Amino acid sequence: MSPVMGYFMLGSALFIIVSMALMLGRLLGGPTLYDRLLAVNSFGTKTVLFLCVFCFIIGRPDGVDIALLYALMNFIATIAVLKFFNYRALDVDLTQADEAERGGAR
Amino acid sequence: MSLIFAAAADASEAAKAASYVDWWGVISNIGTVMSMLAGLFFIMAGTIGVLRLPDFYTRLHAAGMTDTLGAELILLALIFQCDNLQMVLKLLLVAFFLLVTSPTATHAVAHAAYRAGLRPLLGEYRAPTLDEDAS
Structure with a gap:
């Protein structure tokens, strides 16, 4: 990678960091829980992108593995938090909970 | 790819090797910048x-x-x-998982918010209920 491309990658990484910092505003001041969850999910996606760009800048390709792990963990964390705030527990079988809720409420 | 071009240039003529331009590098740099x-936009x-x-819901649309x-x-x-090739495969794997998980997470957040009773701002229009969506 030529030095010019290195500086371009550095600028893009700083741009992604600025975007992440702006997303923190919605995370801290979101009116509802779901706004905050959306901000966390988007923040995680931007973290994956920043890790990929950063490991290209420092020339160590190991960071892509961490980015892959972080992408999967971000998805699982979002689903887990949604399920927790829906059912107030994590050890709920989703089909049984759906049937119980439909049978009870409707 | 640049190695193949360099080897071909060396084998054919030495005079062309003096004015050799790394076209693959130029094309990949232009593609990277564009x-x-x-993506940053x-x-x-x-x-x-x-x-x-x-x-x-409009915020969800923008972010998702x-x-x-x-x-x-x-x-x-x-x-x-x-x-x-290893880096290309790893980055393709990251791209594939982001392409699968990001719309799924967005859909899950939207569905959970709708089921929890968060109503969209619609003005004079009315949002359909989940029963109307199912039927």
Whole structure:
């Protein structure tokens, strides 16, 4: 990678960091829980992108593995938090909970 | 790819090797710059949309759509800069998982918010209930 491309990658990484910092505003001041969850999910996606760009800048390709792990963990964390705030527990079988809720409420 | 071009130039004529231009490098750099700029535009558009749009569902639209496209474009820009196949495969794996998980997470958040009773800002229109969607 030529030095010019290195500086371009550095600028893009700083741009992604600025975007992440702006997303923190919605995370801290979101009116509802779901706004905050959306901000966390988007923040995680931007973290994956920043890790990929950063490991290209420092020339160590190991960071892509961490980015892959972080992408999967971000998805699982979002689903887990949604399920927790829906059912107030994590050890709920989703089909049984759906049937119980439909049978009870409707 | 540049090694193949360099070997061909060396084998054919030594005079052409003096004025040898790394065309693959030029093309990959141009592709990197263009897709990186497009990806950064979409990322920043999604962030500004999440900050400034009035309603949860419009914010979800901004973040969910632009984050997916911007992430794929930035990963494409990085794929142009790879020099071995292993990095290309890893970045394609990251791109695949982001392409699968990001719309799924967006859909899950939207569905959970709708089931929890969060109503969109619609003005004179009325949002359909979940029973009307099912039938």
